[in-house]
Amino acid sequence: MAEIKEEVNNGEELQLVIFKLDQEEYGVEITQVQEIIRMMETTRVPKAPSYIKGVINLRGKVIPVIDLKKRFGLCDCALDEQSRIIVVEVDDFTVGIVVDCVAEVLRIGTNSIEPTPPVFSDLSEEYIKGVGKLENRLLILLDINKILDIEELEKAG
């Protein structure tokens, strides 16, 4: 995906849900998002890695919730009114991710997405699909599948 360039994808668009973690703006493809819910009380899972915030009851289904900021080692700011849980579906399991706020849904042309710059904050490069440029904003496109990679989680746990 590093080689996505003009001639091939000219005119194609991605629809992204943009959310904020700390000061940075991130995007996930809307097709992966099942719903966005308000922050709710989570049940801690003892001995799980710290970035697994716990489990919640999503209309009778128990789903795990991941704290992306902890996952990425960003600041551990308190949750507030703006905090949301984005419920994403990857492969055949559902996970909630806690974000500081959900900003908007927007379309971005694939030709304005650039491969990950070699040095990029604290995020491990492989979680990033690319960086979207929109006027003067930079949007970090997350690869949800990578973030939720089970084996990786197990290693981390």
Added chain:
Amino acid sequence: MDMSDYMSMFLDESRENLQNLNQCLLDLEKNPNNLALLDEIFRVAHTLKGMSATMGFTTVAELTHEMENVLDKLRKGEMPVVPDVVDILFQCLDTLETLITNITNGVEDSIDTSALIKKLRSMLSMDATRAEVASSLAEPLTTEEEPFLLTDELNEFEKEVITQARGKGFQIYRIVVSLEEECLLKAARAFMVFRELEEQGEVIKTIPEVKELEEGEFQKDFQIYLVTKADQQELVQRVITVSEVETVDIVELLLDKSATQSVTENAVEIDKTKQTKPQPVAQVNNNNGNHKNKLSQTVRVDIERLDNLMNLVGELVINRTRLEQIGLKHGLNDLGETLEQVGRITTDLQNLVMKVRMVPIEQVFNRFPRMIRDLAKELGREINLVIEGEETELDRTVIDEIGDPLVHLLRNAVDHGVGSPEEREKMGKSRVGTVKLLAYPEGNQVVIRVDDDGKGINPEIILKKALEKGVITEKEAEKMEAQDIVMLVFKPGFSTAEKVTDVSGRGVGMDVVRTKIESLGGNISVQTKVGEGSSFIIRLPLTLAIIQALLVGMSKEIYAIPLSSIEETISLAQEDIKTIQDKEVILLRGNVLPVLRLSEILQVEADSAEEEQDLYVVVVKTGQRRAGLIVDKLIGQQEVVIKSLGKLLNGYRQFAGATILGDGRVALILDITFLL
């Protein structure tokens, strides 16, 4: 109904038929002279042939066709039932099973059946000579002397069948069935008619040929010649119930020589348009005992739907609890009464759904006779397998999972347990070893036992091996009692087989068996006596979806402990806790019981506010081990619905899952087996 609906019906029925075939073949092997069995086998092969041809699975159809040829000879006594034949039939069965599995999985039919077909054919030709001799000696009626039959459409052979049948008091009918003009699936309808009639007697001929019927190559009507004891009227009733059948004409064929020319036009015609509702006809059980009557009213339901239903009932239970709490909070007595009513209904509903999900363990047990037979042959053992309690019912999820562990236990019983005939003779036992597979309900659990009458498990040998393999240390060994030593066979990396065979002794088995059974919420134990045999006893919960649990509180968190692992709860004072070698223990009625602080195990942040005097201890057990868990408070017993934690958290085995509490919060369910 489109073709895919037929597909699942076809697959289900094929599997049933194959299972039936398997059973019959096994019985046939024991009783080669049982004609009823041969008839049944023939019928099954025939049904399979018909269905697969209709569905266009030619490989299956061809193979079953060849089988039929052999079976036909067998049942007519033109060929003896020798072990070779049974072996080949077993091979056919295996191949058919593979074919059906392939169809199920959507794999192309790519199995080469030609070798098998060749074998079947050689069987026929080999026996042709022998059969000729036999038949020339014993043929009671030669075809030339046959009385002339009413219709020219029958050939000599068919006439003979009819003559013989008449002699035994059967009637012969010619049934002309017309389908509706706009009938789309003529083949399927014809097949359904065919099956209805086959249940009543034997179809000796069809016009057009069966093959053409199966392919739907006929206009709107077809004829079936049926030999039966059933009543005309009833036959008509049965056929007319098939959808899209327009009319049914039935004519009795007489075999009287004098009446050769004039057919008795005893035609009964029923027009479906006139008959709004077919009259229920009392079921006349006319078959000769070898035709299984599958008339019990059943509906096949997609498993997923049952799971959904179960989930919904689960939701209902959760919300009922929630309502109860609201009622309590606001002191609404009227609500309480209504809720009691709702409670009864949900309990009934829950029991019902649970029952629906229950399947007889027969499904699993069925395949074992064959497996044991093959295994015994392979290992040179003589085994008598006794199966009891196959009607015992278990939750479908358990049934799906229990097969493999049982296979393993049975293989062990045959391989290690029973021993070779020579060994057995030396020990003064009969050459034939007995392996018993028993299932029976016991309270809220189901017990499955695998018993053998072999040499038993010698604790000394086990101990020696365990030390050799480093499964335990010398120090541990000293303290162990015989019972504990035997349990060592369930430790990972343990195998006592002198030589590693294909069958058992790879050293992974028993450990995997135990893990599997524990993951199903059950446990396994062994009872053994050297020289007399061993029993492996599996205890499984009746169902996995809804359990009784004790809710306990730890500071602000709530956890559920399955009632099945709880022995009792006690409260005691702080100073009752003693320490032995730095481990905390209590004295419970004279026994030393280790205690664990659950808040430490689960890293719960201590609620510093209260420093209580009394401690609550939940005494739990798993297998042979017991321990006391110290908790902050006991909340109460409640029915909880187990929800999976999902793939992401499946690795955390100290939790059996999660449940949703009355207030909508999630509580984790502790898995005691992995906690201790």
